[in-house]
Amino acid sequence: MASIDISAVKKIYAGNVTAIHNLDLTIPDGELVVLVGPSGCGKSTLLRMIAGLETITEGTVSIDEQVVNKKEPAERDIAMVFQNYALYPHMSVRGNLEYGLKNRGTPRDEIDRRVAEAARILEIEPFLDRRPRQLSGGQRQRVAMGRAIVRKPKAFLFDEPLSNLDAKLRGQMRIEIKRLQRSLKTTSVYVTHDQLEAMTLADRLVVMNAGRIEQVGAPIELYERPATLFVAGFIGSPPMNLIEVDYLRGRGDDLKLPEGTDLCGVRPDTIQVADPGEPSVRLDATIELYEPIGGESHLHLRLEGSGQLIVAAVPARTAVVEGATIPLFVRIADLHPFNRDSGRRTD
C-alpha cells in the first residue's frame, strides 16, 4: 500500500505530440482515483507513466514516497489490468496467476496460498486449469483481476478494464471491483471514458481534457459544482444545458449572478414543469420530442425566442404532449454561472 505522487509531469511523444502538460496529482494511500475524459486526452498515457510502460519526459512520479521515474514496471510493484486482459494465451488460468509471483521468486507454498485465495475471492476456482480462450469475456476479466491481486502490489492500475464487456456484465464487474478495492484497500488508478463507471467507482474523480486536469473532487462534488464548462458538459447525462444569461434576464424572478457571468448551466433534472414557488426563471419551450426511458422521461425542447435546443429530465408520467408549448421553471439556486471566455465558474 502506498500513495502515488505525480508532480509537474509532462509527456511529449516522438513527433512533438504533447500528451500531458505539467500535471500534478496526489493519490493518498488506499484511495481509488478515476481518470475520466474524452478519447485522446491522455488518460492512458498518464496511467502508463505511473506503470513505467512509458517514459516520463519531465517531472517526477513517486510511489510510496520513492521517485520511480527510472524504475522498470516490475520494480515499481504495481499491477495493471489491461483493456483486452492480456492474459498469456498458452498458460492455464493458474499459470497466468502464478507467473508474476514465480518471476519474483515467491516460495511455492506462498504462491499456492495466494492463488487459492485470489481464486476464491474472484470465484474462478472451477477454471484454474483452463486456458484463457476457454473462458467467457467476464471470466477472463476476473482472471485479469486475479493476476493483479495475487501480487499484493502497492497499487492497481486499470486501463478501461470493462470496456470489452456487455452492459450488464460491466455493471456487475464494476460493483465487484469497487467491493474488492474497498476490502483490499489498495491504492488504485482507474481509467475509463464511461462516466457512469467513473461516477460510481471513484473515491475521487479526475476529469482530464487535452492533457490537463480540469477538476478533481468527489464525484458528487463535480456533479453539483462543475468548475469549468468542460466538466459541466462532460459529467452528467443527459449533459447540462448552457443558456445565455441575456436570454434568462427578465424571465421570472430577479437574477443576481456573479460578476462576469454570461452563460448559465442548467441540469436537465432541475428543470420543472410546475412553478416551484421559489425564486426561479421561467422558460417557454416547445416540446419537440418526448422520450420515456422508464424512471424518468426526457423532453427535447426548443426555447421560444432563441430557438435553442435543451433537454429536460422530468418525472416519468408527466402529462405533456409533443408539439405543445409549455412553461418550464428553474430555481435560481440551481443555475450554474459560467464565463464563456475563461470557461470557468464565476461563483
Next chain:
Amino acid sequence: MIENRPILAVLTHLVLILGVVIVVFPVYLAFVASTHGGGDFLRGLVPLLPGPNLFANYEFMLTEGLTTAGAPPLWIMLLNSLIIALVIATGKIFISILSAYAIVFFKFPFRMLAFWVIFITLMLPVEVRIMPTFKVVADLGLLNSYAGLTIPLIASATATFLFRQFFLTVPDELMEAARVDGAGPMKFFRDILLPLSRTNIAALFVILFIYGWVQYLWPLLVTTDSRYYTIVMGIKRLAATADAEPQWHLVMTAVMLAMLPPVLVVILMQRLFVKGLVETEK
C-alpha cells in the same frame, strides 16, 4: 460453392484422381524399379510389377553402395544429408527468430535499415552468390566439412520475415503485462513468445528441413571427399557412371531412400500443423 449434381462429383473426382496418378506414378515406377535385379532394364522396357530383389537391393545400397561410381554406402550419405538438413533447419529458425525478435520488440538505431538489409538478401539465394561464397568458404578452409556445407545456407530472410509478421500480431499489451509481471526481455522471449510461436516453428521446420535436404549445387561444389557426400548429389553420381550402363535398379533404390526422410518429416509434423490450426492460441 455447393453443387449437388452427381455428374459434377464424378468429374471433379476424375480430375483429382488424374492428378494423383500423375504425381504418384513416377514414384511407383521408382519403387518398382528398386525391387528388380540388374538386367531387367536393359531391354528398355520398365516392368510395372514389383520384382523379387527388394531387400537385396536396399541392403546392398545401404551397406556397400556403388563404389565403382565413387559413392560411399548410402547410409553415410543419408546421415550426412540428415545432419545437414537438421543443422540448416534449426540454425535458420534459431537465427531468424532471434533477429525477428530484435527487429519487432526493440527500438534501436537503424532498426528498419537492419530489417530491409535482411529482406534484400531474399534477392540473393545461394545460386546467385555461389562464387563469392565458395571463395570465402574455401579461404576459411571449410571445404569438405559440415560447417562449410551448412553455415552459408543458414542465414534466412524468409524465416526472419515470417517470424516478424507473426510477432507483429502479438498484442503489445501481452509484452507489457509480462513486463509488469517481472519478465525481462529474454524471459518474455522464452516464456511467452517461444511457446506462442510453436506452430510457426513447426511449419518452418518442415519447409526448411526439406530445403536443406534437397540442396544439390552447394554440396556438389564444396565436397570432394566422399565422406561428406549428401544423398541428393550422390544420386547424380550413381547415375552418371562413365563407361557402363547405369545400374537403374540401384539408383532407384537410392532415390526411394532419399525420398523417405522428407516424407516422414511431413507426416510427423503434420499433426502439429493441424493442432495449430484447430486451437488458435491468440
